[in-house]
Amino acid sequence: MTTSRLLGRLPVVHQLRQAVGLQRGMLVAGLVLTGVFLVLAVLAPVLAPYGYSQLSDESGNFGAQQAPSAEHWLGTTVGGYDVLSRVIWGARTALLVIIVAVLLSVFVGILLGLVSGYLGGWVDRVLVVVADAIYAFPTLLLAIVAAIAISGGQSGLWSGVFAAAISITVVFIPQYFRVVRAEVVRVKAEAFIESAKVIGASTPRIMFRHVLRNSTRTLPVIVTLNAAEAVLTLAALGFLGLGIEPTSAAEWGFDLNKSISDVAAGIWWTAVPPGIAIVLAVLGITLIGESLNDLADPRLRARRRGKGTPADAVAQSEPVAREELGEVQ
Amino acid sequence: MSTTTDVAADAVSEPPPALAPKAARGGGFGRYVLVRLLLMIPTVLILVTLVFFLIRLTGDPITAALGGRLPADQLAERIHEAGYDRPLIVQYLEYLGQILTLDFGNTITDNQPVTSVLAEYGAATLELVTYSLVVAFLIGIPFGLIAAANRDRWPDAALRVSAIFFYATPVFFAGLVAKLVFSVWLGWFPVSGRAGVRTELALGRDGGTGIYLIDAIRSGNGEYVWDVLSHAVLPAMTLGLLTAGIFLRLVRTNVIGTHNMPYIDAARSRGVSESRLIRTHAYRPALIPIITVIGLQIALMLGGAVLTETTFEWQGLGFQLAKYLQARDFVAVQGIVALIAIIVALANFIVDIIAALIDPRVRY
Numbered sequence: 001m002t003t004s005r006l007l008g009r010l011p012v013v014h015q016l017r018q019a020v021g022l023q024r025g026m027l028v029a030g031l032v033l034t035g036v037f038l039v040l041a042v043l044a045p046v047l048a049p050y051g052y053s054q055l056s057d058e059s060g061n062f063g064a065q066q067a068p069s070a071e072h073w074l075g076t077t078v079g080g081y082d083v084l085s086r087v088i089w090g091a092r093t094a095l096l097v098i099i100v101a102v103l104l105s106v107f108v109g110i111l112l113g114l115v116s117g118y119l120g121g122w123v124d125r126v127l128v129v130v131a132d133a134i135y136a137f138p139t140l141l142l143a144i145v146a147a148i149a150i151s152g153g154q155s156g157l158w159s160g161v162f163a164a165a166i167s168i169t170v171v172f173i174p175q176y177f178r179v180v181r182a183e184v185v186r187v188k189a190e191a192f193i194e195s196a197k198v199i200g201a202s203t204p205r206i207m208f209r210h211v212l213r214n215s216t217r218t219l220p221v222i223v224t225l226n227a228a229e230a231v232l233t234l235a236a237l238g239f240l241g242l243g244i245e246p247t248s249a250a251e252w253g254f255d256l257n258k259s260i261s262d263v264a265a266g267i268w269w270t271a272v273p274p275g276i277a278i279v280l281a282v283l284g285i286t287l288i289g290e291s292l293n294d295l296a297d298p299r300l301r302a303r304r305r306g307k308g309t310p311a312d313a314v315a316q317s318e319p320v321a322r323e324e325l326g327e328v329q
Numbered sequence: 330m331s332t333t334t335d336v337a338a339d340a341v342s343e344p345p346p347a348l349a350p351k352a353a354r355g356g357g358f359g360r361y362v363l364v365r366l367l368l369m370i371p372t373v374l375i376l377v378t379l380v381f382f383l384i385r386l387t388g389d390p391i392t393a394a395l396g397g398r399l400p401a402d403q404l405a406e407r408i409h410e411a412g413y414d415r416p417l418i419v420q421y422l423e424y425l426g427q428i429l430t431l432d433f434g435n436t437i438t439d440n441q442p443v444t445s446v447l448a449e450y451g452a453a454t455l456e457l458v459t460y461s462l463v464v465a466f467l468i469g470i471p472f473g474l475i476a477a478a479n480r481d482r483w484p485d486a487a488l489r490v491s492a493i494f495f496y497a498t499p500v501f502f503a504g505l506v507a508k509l510v511f512s513v514w515l516g517w518f519p520v521s522g523r524a525g526v527r528t529e530l531a532l533g534r535d536g537g538t539g540i541y542l543i544d545a546i547r548s549g550n551g552e553y554v555w556d557v558l559s560h561a562v563l564p565a566m567t568l569g570l571l572t573a574g575i576f577l578r579l580v581r582t583n584v585i586g587t588h589n590m591p592y593i594d595a596a597r598s599r600g601v602s603e604s605r606l607i608r609t610h611a612y613r614p615a616l617i618p619i620i621t622v623i624g625l626q627i628a629l630m631l632g633g634a635v636l637t638e639t640t641f642e643w644q645g646l647g648f649q650l651a652k653y654l655q656a657r658d659f660v661a662v663q664g665i666v667a668l669i670a671i672i673v674a675l676a677n678f679i680v681d682i683i684a685a686l687i688d689p690r691v692r693y
Contacts, residue, residue: 133371136673137376141632145379232499240639240651241651264520264521265513268509275506279497283493
């Protein structure tokens with residue numbers, strides 16, 4: 001009993017128990033896909049038959065645009081790399097970017113939202129206007145401009161990962177800012193904050209101990225959805241030629257860009273595998289995020305037929321992050 | 330939920346407008362339009378400023394574009410001529426002044442006025458985005474209604490999973506696959522471009538609007554119309570489906586939301602049929618958030634257009650942007666991005682006005 005209680009408190013396990021029917025299926029599918037993605041990313045050196053920038057082995061050069069064969073299951077690219085290896089290594093690059101981008105934007109976004117919402121005044125006004133302006137702007141264009149500013153366009157593995165991650169961060173910060181700020185403004189008016197003030201707690205203590213802890217409920221959903229968006233943005237930047245050099249790391253968007261002319265010539269194996277890798281990675285993460293979001297919203301949660309009372313469902317519910325964000329794209 | 334973001338943000342700290350006395354609500358529609366119009370200024374200013382300083386972080390545009398290709402003294406001379414050796418703040422103020430007069434400078438790589446690049450290729454992007462919006466509406470709204478009407482049953486499940494699937498598919502990959510299957514393997518549609526060479530020449534000769542479909546119809550030649558349309562099918566479907574998935578989810582969520590309203594129960598108790606409930610009673614109020622979200626979608630579509638145009642070599646602003654990015658011509662990039670910032674602000678303004686016309690509660 002106690003262990004199952006404790007398990008039920010873990011974020012995803014709790015939702016898994018709550019979900020029924022399609023939503024459960026979506027959540028499980030999402031977890032499986034994301035699991036595969038993580039395994040590929042972590043074990044890339046073991047799983048990939050060749051290195052991401054390997055052009056030859058003992059039997060000589062791989063050759064460019066070779067059709068799939070026993071040596072190269074998915075053929076080779078126009079640059080002469082093994083497609084399968086680059087797809088597997090690409091998971092690692094994507095994961096690195098997700099981690100850096102999400103950590104950075106959560107940290108900066110929460111801090112700004114907290115300060116802005118709690119302290120108010122002109123700082124708040126200015127930050128809200130700036131965040132709204134950035135929020136309304138096409139995310140990809142903003143990421144392009146940021147990528148230019150950070151790396152001047154091209155880069156190696158770590159500089160490339162950071163350039164992509166920071167570009168994505170610039171886009172994400174307003175989202176966290178808005179959500180956290182709205183929550184902070186709401187929590188600030190609660191009685192327990194007032195009592196903390198009366199007791200004489202310092203402003204930073206109130207902010208970080210009392211307000212912050214009560215203002216982050218909706219973040220897991222946004223983090224998941226943003227992780228998916230980070231993969232898409234990274235690929236889009238790579239596709240536009242702002243990505244990471246092929247010799248420094250494997251990046252799916254870059255490989256797709258190189259395959260545009262292959263497609264016109266009917267060569268499918270350079271375009272389809274990295275594309276499917278992007279789709280599956282994004283799909284997996286999005287399915288988790290979507291399920292968490294729907295489960296958190298009693299209006300959207302699939303109803304368990306005949307079991308439990310509506311009151312149970314409402315009691316377990318949390319507000320919708322999606323709405324505060326204005327329907328994440 | 331809406332693009333009127335400051336409304337959403339302010340609503341938290343200020344008393345709800347509905348509770349305020351009538352006199353304090355301001356002077357109605359005219360005033361609302363004026364305030365919205367004025368609010369565009371800081372938005373555009375912030376974005377343009379951000380873009381300017383971010384791009385200048387990498388140094389001056391001339392070194393970025395031509396560095397290594399010109400001897401150092403020539404490079405310095407060109408930098409001096411273009412005024413890039415002056416203090417940044419002077420350049421910034423000058424840039425703002427230029428934007429006010431709608432002058433975005435000249436591109437570095439091919440020395441064209443950025444404004445003429447914008448005018449020449451903007452029409453192509455406008456055409457693509459319009460087609461895609463039509464596709465998105467035609468697919469997203471009816472299927473969203475179907476999903477809502479069959480909530481939690483198989484049509485809903487299938488539609489929602491495919492909507493997520495379309496979201497997860499990068500628009501450029503969808504484009505490449507469409508091209509591979511329908512153009513290369515099946516040969517149904519042209520591989521790339523906006524029109525065949527002959528059509529393009531014929532339409533360009535008359536000095537038309539730049540929107541090929543209109544030009545082709547005006548030329549009265551059915552062959553041209555067919556050619557233009559067959560080129561547009563794949564790009565429009567690719568970009569349109571991306572947005573259709575978002576519309577679908579939005580319609581579904583909102584119709585389900587309004588479906589729980591007391592007035593729906595009232596209508597049901599009067600014997601209104603379930604399908605009619607969805608089509609008229611629940612659908613109309615659900616439209617308002619959809620219209621407001623279109624503003625955000627236009628921004629998203631412009632981003633998607635950059636990728637779609639690159640995939641299909643559709644000679645629009647996005648294609649040019651990618652070209653200038655690869656040539657590291659940051660004056661051109663800055664100009665295109667600034668124009669898009671203005672378009673986005675305008676689109677949001679128009680959407681806010683439409684929303685206020687439909688729903689008087691939005692004005693405050």
